Amino acid sequence: MFYYGGMTIDLASAGNAEARQAALAALGQQTRELIDAVVLTEVPEDEITSVTAELAALTGRLRALRRTSPQPFEIGPDGTPRHVGNAVAGPVNPHALPLIIESTPERTVRAELAFRPSHEGPPGWVHGGVTAMIMDHLLGHAAAVAGSAGMTGTLSVRYRRPVPYGEPLLATAEHTRSEGRKSWVDGRIALPDGTVLVEATGLFITPSDWVGRFDPA
């Protein structure tokens, strides 16, 4: 079942929805590769102009039919959110890394990741807004798997060291406490040797009309 713009949709009756999502995910990945190719290209100007014209034609083909509502969203029985269109974790969204998040039996979360050249901020390093976005999402995911799915109320980020792109990193987060609809979550992005690069703390608030709707089994 998917929660979709206020409706619940039964996938079995949604035809080949999974095959379509797989095709969209492949398009998303190809587009990520395109973005990095654009950022890094050194081809001659006439080739850039030619590729730009081809991309304009391709864009027109995709625009021929457009959806007008959000992509489906669901929270699985273990509290894991799934939102294929999400800007951080959605496989069909080329803006997303995508962040692939695993939950531990203790309901902490972890994600191995590598930023891309298109995430550059300071020359040679990842943009601080991009790492904050990753932290926001991972902390929100940790709140959800702890049974406290909510919207970000506040996010505090401490940038301890510059973050490289193109290198394997590990992001982790854990729910620390809840009071009513408010939940606090801590997280970090670190090098494989454990050196912490970014630390974050977030307050997530469960909107009143979500209470009980997304409780994990």
Ligand SMILES: CCCCCCCCCCCCCC(=O)SCCNC(=O)CCNC(=O)[C@H](O)C(C)(C)COP(=O)(O)OP(=O)(O)OC[C@H]1O[C@@H](n2cnc3c(N)ncnc32)[C@H](O)[C@@H]1OP(=O)(O)O
């Ligand atoms: C669809 C299901 C999704 C599931 C999520 C998992 C997705 C995966 C991960 C995705 C992760 C990415 C996630 C994203 O990107 S979420 C996108 C970024 N965040 C937003 O857009 C949030 C926008 N704000 C709101 O929607 C509302 O203001 C919220 C829902 C936050 C509260 O509105 P609500 O009407 O419910 O609140 P209330 O007035 O009854 O107050 C209640 C209590 O909270 C306290 N308070 C209120 N606001 C703040 C604040 N900003 N800081 C500190 N405290 C605040 C308030 O003092 C009170 O405390 P107390 O007096 O009781 O002590």
